[in-house]
Amino acid sequence: MPVDLNGYWKMTSNDNFEEYMKALDVNVAIRKIANLLKTDKDISVDGDHMVIKTLSTFKNYNMDFHVDKEFEEDLSGVDDRKCMTTVSWEGDKLVCVQKGEKEGRGWTHWVEGDRLYLELRVCGVVCKQAFQKT
Numbered sequence: 001m002p003v004d005l006n007g008y009w010k011m012t013s014n015d016n017f018e019e020y021m022k023a024l025d026v027n028v029a030i031r032k033i034a035n036l037l038k039t040d041k042d043i044s045v046d047g048d049h050m051v052i053k054t055l056s057t058f059k060n061y062n063m064d065f066h067v068d069k070e071f072e073e074d075l076s077g078v079d080d081r082k083c084m085t086t087v088s089w090e091g092d093k094l095v096c097v098q099k100g101e102k103e104g105r106g107w108t109h110w111v112e113g114d115r116l117y118l119e120l121r122v123c124g125v126v127c128k129q130a131f132q133k134t
Contacts, residue, residue, distance in 0.1 A: 005109060005116065007134070009040060009043070009132065011129060013128075013129065015128045016127045016128065020125050024078075037058055038056070039054050039055060040054075041118075041131055049065075050065055061077065061078060065085070067089060067094075068087075068088050070084055070086045072084060072085075073085040081100055083100030083102075102122050103123055105123075107121065116132075117129070
């Protein structure tokens with residue numbers, strides 16, 4: 001059984017986010033604002049259906065999907081691209097692959113104790129984030 005990601009998580013660290021956004025070609029004004037934010041994650045899991053809400057005072061992003069089923073992800077407001085996305089369990093890690101204009105794009109979520117970790121990847125650039133369960 002995969003790890004339980006359900007819950008509300010508050011960001012505690014965000015390493016290399018500026019470089020990650022540059023690799024996505026996010027404009028400088030949005031990068032400056034986004035780099036100041038501490039986002040929260042609100043995750044709900046019901047069988048193979050998941051909703052991951054990324055929440056901030058600037059902008060929210062909701063990802064609603066079924067594990068192991070490819071879907072078109074609209075990243076308007078993130079980097080204004082669309083990609084074909086598949087999210088799967090690899091052991092205790094939730095791994096996302098996003099196929100589109102940017103090579104090697106995706107992310108991995110995993111839990112250690114009461115902390116949620118997120119590794120964001122694109123074009124060889126890696127951003128590491130950590131969250132505390134509330």
